[in-house]
Amino acid sequence: MKIYGVMVIGCGYIGLQHLEDIYYRENIRLIAVADTDERAARFAARKFNAESFGTDYRRFLSDERIDIVIIATYTSSHLEILKDCLEHGKHVLCEKPIAETREKGMAFVDLVKQSGSRVLVAHILRHNQTYRRVRELIQSGEIGELKVARMVQNHHSMDWERYRRLLEDSTPVLDCGVHYIDVLQWFTSSRVCEVSGIGARICEDSPNFNYTLMTFRLENGCVGYYEAGWGKQVAARNIKEFIGTKGYISLTMKDLRFENREEGDLITVYNSETGEYRHINMNVPYKDMYGQLCTLIDMIEQGSPGNPTIDEVYSAFNVAVTAQEAILQNAVLQVSL
Numbered sequence: 393m394k395i396y397g398v399m400v401i402g403c404g405y406i407g408l409q410h411l412e413d414i415y416y417r418e419n420i421r422l423i424a425v426a427d428t429d430e431r432a433a434r435f436a437a438r439k440f441n442a443e444s445f446g447t448d449y450r451r452f453l454s455d456e457r458i459d460i461v462i463i464a465t466y467t468s469s470h471l472e473i474l475k476d477c478l479e480h481g482k483h484v485l486c487e488k489p490i491a492e493t494r495e496k497g498m499a500f501v502d503l504v505k506q507s508g509s510r511v512l513v514a515h516i517l518r519h520n521q522t523y524r525r526v527r528e529l530i531q532s533g534e535i536g537e538l539k540v541a542r543m544v545q546n547h548h549s550m551d552w553e554r555y556r557r558l559l560e561d562s563t564p565v566l567d568c569g570v571h572y573i574d575v576l577q578w579f580t581s582s583r584v585c586e587v588s589g590i591g592a593r594i595c596e597d598s599p600n601f602n603y604t605l606m607t608f609r610l611e612n613g614c615v616g617y618y619e620a621g622w623g624k625q626v627a628a629r630n631i632k633e634f635i636g637t638k639g640y641i642s643l644t645m646k647d648l649r650f651e652n653r654e655e656g657d658l659i660t661v662y663n664s665e666t667g668e669y670r671h672i673n674m675n676v677p678y679k680d681m682y683g684q685l686c687t688l689i690d691m692i693e694q695g696s697p698g699n700p701t702i703d704e705v706y707s708a709f710n711v712a713v714t715a716q717e718a719i720l721q722n723a724v725l726q727v728s729l
């Protein structure tokens with residue numbers, strides 16, 4: 393078994409979630425953690441037993457023991473850090489979204505395609521067994537033809553400073569939207585072709601709209617909406633509902649289950665022809681960070697194309713950027729392919 397040397401850059405919310413799930417694995421050796429905030433880097437190094445830590449990731453890039461770099465910094469820094477990592481021959485797992493502008497996103501994809509290294513973008517829902525099961529159900533025709541998707545993901549953000557910094561780079565429809573646009577295209581094997589939407593600045597000190605709602609139309613005729621708002625005034629809300637010609641599938645996350653509180657997400661499948669409801673309990677981790685890292689390792693060892701592939705990543709990103717433009721321009725926009 394090969395043991396992979398790993399460095400994590402960015403030891404904030406999502407960096408720590410990566411670390412938590414990978415630091416003790418048999419095939420992982422945590423060589424270094426880096427964060428421009430020295431306290432964050434020291435904390436992560438102590439907690440997860442990293443061999444070294446520092447404020448400048450570049451100091452570690454010539455360390456040949458590091459095979460894989462996990463980029464978990466602000467969106468606007470992903471491209472530059474990716475470039476540095478690839479120049480040093482590292483494989484990369486990079487947090488989404490790939491960038492805050494379409495131009496930088498295209499440059500990101502070009503770099504990945506030109507590189508001999510493997511790069512996986514962290515679309516964590518691709519590695520979530522609940523979402524995989526919903527995809528199987530939709531693709532096997534359980535609810536007939538998918539006609540409407542309703543997706544809501546509102547965060548009651550008590551750690552407002554973290555969200556405020558994320559909002560400097562993009563609105564929620566881009567930051568979180570890439571996950572759900574990708575899921576939708578993955579579920580349906582179709583593409584979003586038209587977007588529109590609305591937005592509002594709920595918090596006065598927000599650098600951007602912190603409430604966004606996009607509506608979309610897919611090439612296969614399915615329509616729907618995705619709502620994402622972050623703020624202290626916003627109640628946490630999570631709706632995932634897929635309506636087809638023969639019924640619907642809804643997904644209730646573990647924390648929102650009010651009855652039969654089992655340790656898992658709940659998938660409900662309703663068949664409108666028989667009137668029957670089916671419940672499927674999914675006792676699986678929400679963010680399978682190690683499973684995601686293993687996908688990158690498969691890409692390295694077996695040359696597999698990635699899940700999602702870089703083209704699928706760009707497609708979801710392009711839709712999200714277009715949706716953000718539609719919201720800011722108050723327009724209905726076609727998505728360029």
Ligand SMILES: NC(=O)c1ccc[n+]([C@@H]2O[C@H](COP(=O)([O-])OP(=O)(O)OC[C@H]3O[C@@H](n4cnc5c(N)ncnc54)[C@H](O)[C@@H]3O)[C@@H](O)[C@H]2O)c1
Pocket residue numbers: 401402403404405406407426427428429432447449464465466467469487488489514516554557558567
């Ligand atoms: N996949 C997911 O479910 C998910 C969830 C949350 C955030 N994210 C994404 O992860 C990224 C980070 O978000 P977060 O919520 O963890 O933010 P955060 O503010 O909690 O953490 C970011 C950390 O990166 C550090 N940092 C910034 N620039 C750096 C640099 N050049 N070198 C080293 N360290 C640097 C900051 O000091 C901070 O500690 C964003 O792109 C966000 O969209 C993904």
